[in-house]
Structure formats: structure tokens, C-alpha cells
Amino acid sequence: MSMASMFSAGALAQDAGGKADAKEEKKDEKKEGEKQEAGGTHTVARELLKQELELxxxxxxxxxxEIxxxxDAWQELSVLEAVAHGRRVEAGEALVKLDTKKIDIAIAxxxxxxxxxxxxxxQAKEDFRLAQESHPLEMAKAERAAQIAAEDLKRFNEVERPMSEKSANFSLQMSEQSLEYQMEELRQLEKMYKADEITEETEEIILKRTRNEIxxxxFMFERAKLxxxxxxxxxLPRKxxxxxxxxxxxxxxWERTRVTAPIAMRQKELGVVKAAHDLEKAAEALAKLKSDREAMAVKAPIAGIVYYGRATRGKWTGGTEASAALQAGGKLTPGSVFMTVVNPETLVVRAAIxxxxxxxxxxxxxxxxxPTATPDQTLAATLAAVSAIPVDIGGIDAAATFQLGDAAANLAAGMTCKVKLVPVLKPDALVAPASAVFEDDFEFGKRYVLVAGGEKPERRDVKIGQRTDAKVEIVEGLKEGEKVLTKKPE
Known part of the structure; x- marks a missing residue:
């Protein structure tokens, strides 16, 4: 079985790569030191120019x-059961079963x-419609009530009160006159009965009746006065x-109605808007809960191996916390990756350069x-890409594709390995020590060497090709066998 994968720089300990580089550099310097001649010179010769990197x-x-x-709304994610770490699952297979009783009640x-x-x-819409119809009637009613009250006051002052006062005075006057008439009639009867021949019994009856009437x-006069x-x-004052x-x-x-009725109408109109907004929010809340309920049915989006936690640039993190949360009765944190499904057929390697x-x-x-798991096994690889953006201080991404063959059965995401590169390799290069090539102090990018052999060293401009930490390929400016100074004279 074969599959294409890649390696790229990422979440790796850079000091390990740095130690490897330093180790290689020391070896180069040691070899170079062995070739340096007395007096700080070096004879330029053709040799193998090579540098290896181990990452x-x-x-x-x-x-x-990532799972x-x-x-959007529901926050309580209580686990009933979950698939085990390392288990192979198919796409669409359930990964976690959550307790949904409370969210079902919330949805109801x-x-x-x-x-x-x-x-x-x-109701708000109907209230507003009826208010629109009743508003002009209520305004007219309030205005008419104010007019009637004003008219009643005017009539009372101009008609009813004067008439009531006149009527009271007249009633009192009539009662007083009636009393006077009765008393005068009694006097006249008494005079008449003294001179006439009417029997005494009849006189008494008439006089008694008259006295009663008096x-x-x-009494009526007293009543009239009261x-x-x-x-x-x-x-009248109370009226x-x-x-x-x-x-x-x-x-x-009327003034209140004139001022507040339009405000009340506006309130009812805004009540319609608010009720519509509340309806929209209620519908949105229900939709979110239903969506959250669907999201709680966690299924594998792809086929692969289940890992607890998440991988960040090849490094697995959060596995311990996820393992505890995925136990029966555990609580998942909303929005946090607690599980990752990995397709083992698509392995890559990440490294830091x-x-x-x-x-x-x-x-x-x-x-x-x-691979660390199978150190006797070496997999051929081809570098595919190098990132232009550092992933950390001193670290750059690199990526390579390679053929795993049958060895893939022994490898899994998260396993470590060594990546060996030979970035510099030239069998027959004209080589000088890096310490013998100097940069011009006045012209940027221009390099030169100091050739030994005369009374004083000869400055000679050179062009360089490939280089390692300790050696430089001379492309132009020197010949094999010439001697160069490895440091500037005092």
C-alpha cells in the first residue's frame, strides 16, 4: 500500500534541531582546522562539499x-457515553451520546x-387597529364633554342660579303671605260670629278649622324659611x-386626551413593533435550541481513527482533559475540541528548520x-514546500511528500521521527574555509580573499557558490593549490 504525505516545520522543539546543526558545524570546523597550515593559511583544493541536517x-x-x-444557546453538555480513544469509525457513525432531557424540555x-x-x-396588532378607529371618537367625546361642562356652568350662572334664588325668595314670600291671609281671615270670622245668629257649635267648628289652618x-312658613x-x-353654593x-x-x-391620546396611539404602534420583535426573538431562540439539539447528535464527518484532544502542528494536546470529560457524567466545554477523527491514509511529517x-x-x-518506532527503517522522501512565514522564533515551516509503502501499518499520527536532509552536496568543489572569505567594507555583497605568497597578501575578489557553516565553494577568483589567509592580518 502507498500513500502521499508531507513533512513541514511546526510545533517541534527547536533546540534539538539547533544541537544537530551545531554538532555538524563543529565537525566541519574540526576538519577545517586539521587542514589549516602554520601561519594561518589554507591551500585551496577540490573536495566533497557536503552538509547534512537532522531534524x-x-x-x-x-x-x-476536529470534533x-x-x-448558539444551550451550554450544558453532559456525556452519557463516547467511543473509545483509538477506535476506528466510519463516516456518519455516532461518536458521543449526550443527555438531551433538559434541552428537550427547554425546546418544549x-x-x-x-x-x-x-x-x-x-393582540397588539388588533389593539392598534381598534385604537386607530376609536381615537377620533374618543377625542371628539372628550372635547364635547368639556364643551357641555362649560355650557352647564354658564347656564347655571346665568339662568339656573338666579331662577333658584328667585324661586326660593318667592316661596318664602308666598308662605308668609299665606300665613297673613289665614290670620286675617280668623280675625274677620271672630268679628262676624259675634254679631251673627249662627249657632255656637257651628262657629266653633269653623274657628277651629281656621285656627288649624293658621x-x-x-309651619309651612317656618319650613319655607329653612x-x-x-x-x-x-x-346653590354647592351646585x-x-x-x-x-x-x-x-x-x-380634554387637554389630557388631546395631548396623551396621540402618545397612546404611538405606544400601541410601538407595541406592535415590539411584539413582532419578541415574536422574532422567540422564533430565533427556538431555532437555536433546535439547532443545538441537532448538534448534540455528534457523528463522524469522515472515516478514520478517533483521537481524544486535538493536534496543533502535529502535537496532540488536551487528551487527558478530553478523556475525563468523555466519561459517563462528564461535561464537555462548548466550543472546545474534545475529539479528532484522523484519516490514517494521509500521513505527513512536520519538522522545524x-x-x-x-x-x-x-x-x-x-x-x-x-520513524522513532522503527529506527531500522528508512523512508525515502522528497521536500514539497517550505513556508515563508516563521512559526516560532528561529523556526520556519518545511514540507515533504514521501512514500510509506507497507510501513504505514506501523505508523500513526502523533508518532515522532528523524528527518535527514543534505542541503549542500557537490563532489568536486573548489573549497576554501568560510573564515578565509571576507566581505568588502565599502561595497555591499562584494567578497574577497587574501592570497599568500608575496611580501604582503594579495587582495583578490571572488565569487562564491554553495556553502556550509565552515566551508565555501569558490566559483571564480582562485585556482586549486593557491594559499589564502584564514584571518585578516593585524
Whole structure:
């Protein structure tokens, strides 16, 4: 079986790569020191120019699916059961079973709330429609009530009160006159009965009746005086006060209606808007809960191996926390990745390349990968790409594809390996020590050597090709056998 994978710089310990580079550099310097001659010179010769890099790498799957529940509203994610770490699953297979009793109750409540919101919106709309119809009638009613009260006050002051006062005075006068008439009639009867021949019995009857009528008239007169006083001092002033108060209240009520009725109409109109907004929110809340309920049915989006936690640039993290949360009764954190499904058929290798070697590492370069799990096994690889963006201080991404063959059965995402590269390799290069090539102080990019042999060293400009940490290929400016100084004279 064969599959294409890649290695790229990422979450790796850079000090390991740095130690490997330093080790290689020391070996080069040691060899170079052995060739240096007395007096600080070096004879330029043709030789193998080579530098090897050994990087720490980690196997990573190209195709992974992070599993996280990102609810919009529901936050309680209680685990009933979950598939085991390392188990192979098929696409669409259930990964986690969550307790849904509480969210189901919440959905039922949200559905009831939505129905209530629908009724409230309908009622607000109908109230506003009726208010629009009744508004002009209520305005006219309040205005007319104020007019009637004002008219009643005017009529009372101009007609009813004067007439009531006149009527009270006249009633009192009539009662007084009636008493006087009765008393005068009694006097006349008494005179007449003294001179006539009417029997004494008849006289007594008539006189008694007349005297009774006088008593009645006296009582009616007293009553009339009380009524007169009550009318003038109590009834009419109270009626005056009541009528004036009614007129003022009606005027105030009309002013209130004139000012507040449009406000009340606006409130009802806004009530329609608010009810519609509340209805929209209730529908949105229900939709979110239903969406969250669907999200709680966690299924594998791809076929592969289940890992607890997540991989960040090849390194697995959060496995311990996820393992505890995925036990029965555990709680998942909304939005956090607790599981990753890995397609083992798409392995890649990630490694960190020290930035000082990046210029020498090019896509297409051959590499060897030695898995830590099977150190006697070497996998051929080809560098596919190098990132232009550092992933850490001193670290640059690199990527390589390689053929795993049958060895893939022994490898898994998260396993480590060594990645060996040879960025510099030239069998017959004209080589000088890096310490013998100097940069011009006045012309940037221009290099030269100091050739020994005369009374004083000869400066000679050179062009360089490939280089290692300790050696430089001389492309132009020197010949084999010439001696160069390895440091500038004092």
C-alpha cells in the first residue's frame, strides 16, 4: 500500500534541531582546522562539499476532522457515553451520546413561548387597529364633554342660579303671605260670629278649622324659611362649586386626551413593533435550541481513527482533559475540541528548520525519514514546500511528500521521527574555509580573499557558490593549490 504525505516545520522543539546543526558545524570546523597550515593559511583544493541536517519530526494526518460542539444557546453538555480513544469509525457513525432531557424540555418551553408571542403579536396588532378607529371618537367625546361642562356652568350662572334664588325668595314670600291671609281671615270670622245668629257649635267648628289652618301656615312658613336659607346658603353654593369643578375637570380631561391620546396611539404602534420583535426573538431562540439539539447528535464527518484532544502542528494536546470529560457524567466545554477523527491514509511529517538553513533547503530536495518506532527503517522522501512565514522564533515551516509503502501499518499520527536532509552536496568543489572569505567594507555583497605568497597578501575578489557553516565553494577568483589567509592580518 502507498500513500502521499508531507513533512513541514511546526510545533517541534527547536533546540534539538539547533544541537544537530551545531554538532555538524563543529565537525566541519574540526576538519577545517586539521587542514589549516602554520601561519594561518589554507591551500585551496577540490573536495566533497557536503552538509547534512537532522531534524525532529512528527507524523501528522493531512485529513483530519476536529470534533467540537459549538451551540448558539444551550451550554450544558453532559456525556452519557463516547467511543473509545483509538477506535476506528466510519463516516456518519455516532461518536458521543449526550443527555438531551433538559434541552428537550427547554425546546418544549420555547415552543410554548413562541405560541404566546404569536398571540401577543396578534393582540397588539388588533389593539392598534381598534385604537386607530376609536381615537377620533374618543377625542371628539372628550372635547364635547368639556364643551357641555362649560355650557352647564354658564347656564347655571346665568339662568339656573338666579331662577333658584328667585324661586326660593318667592316661596318664602308666598308662605308668609299665606300665613297673613289665614290670620286675617280668623280675625274677620271672630268679628262676624259675634254679631251673627249662627249657632255656637257651628262657629266653633269653623274657628277651629281656621285656627288649624293658621298653625299649618305657620309651619309651612317656618319650613319655607329653612328651605330658603338652605337654597341660598347651601344648595346653590354647592351646585356652583360642583358645576365649576365639573367644568374644570372636563377641560383638563380634554387637554389630557388631546395631548396623551396621540402618545397612546404611538405606544400601541410601538407595541406592535415590539411584539413582532419578541415574536422574532422567540422564533430565533427556538431555532437555536433546535439547532443545538441537532448538534448534540455528534457523528463522524469522515472515516478514520478517533483521537481524544486535538493536534496543533502535529502535537496532540488536551487528551487527558478530553478523556475525563468523555466519561459517563462528564461535561464537555462548548466550543472546545474534545475529539479528532484522523484519516490514517494521509500521513505527513512536520519538522522545524532553523532559519539559517532555510536558504539551502529547496522544494524537490531528497530526504530520509527514520520513524522513532522503527529506527531500522528508512523512508525515502522528497521536500514539497517550505513556508515563508516563521512559526516560532528561529523556526520556519518545511514540507515533504514521501512514500510509506507497507510501513504505514506501523505508523500513526502523533508518532515522532528523524528527518535527514543534505542541503549542500557537490563532489568536486573548489573549497576554501568560510573564515578565509571576507566581505568588502565599502561595497555591499562584494567578497574577497587574501592570497599568500608575496611580501604582503594579495587582495583578490571572488565569487562564491554553495556553502556550509565552515566551508565555501569558490566559483571564480582562485585556482586549486593557491594559499589564502584564514584571518585578516593585524
Amino acid at each position: 525532529d519530526g512528527v507524523f501528522e494526518a493531512q485529513q483530519t476532522a 467540537a460542539i459549538r451551540p 418551553d420555547a415552543e410554548a413561548a413562541l405560541k404566546l408571542a404569536e398571540l401577543a403579536a396578534a 298653625e299649618q301656615a305657620k 328651605n330658603h336659607e338652605e337654597t341660598l346658603k347651601i344648595s 356652583q362649586e360642583e358645576t365649576e369643578r365639573a367644568a374644570k375637570l372636563s377641560a383638563i380631561e 532553523d532559519e539559517k538553513h532555510v536558504a539551502r533547503v529547496k522544494p524537490g530536495m531528497k530526504a530520509r525519514i527514520v
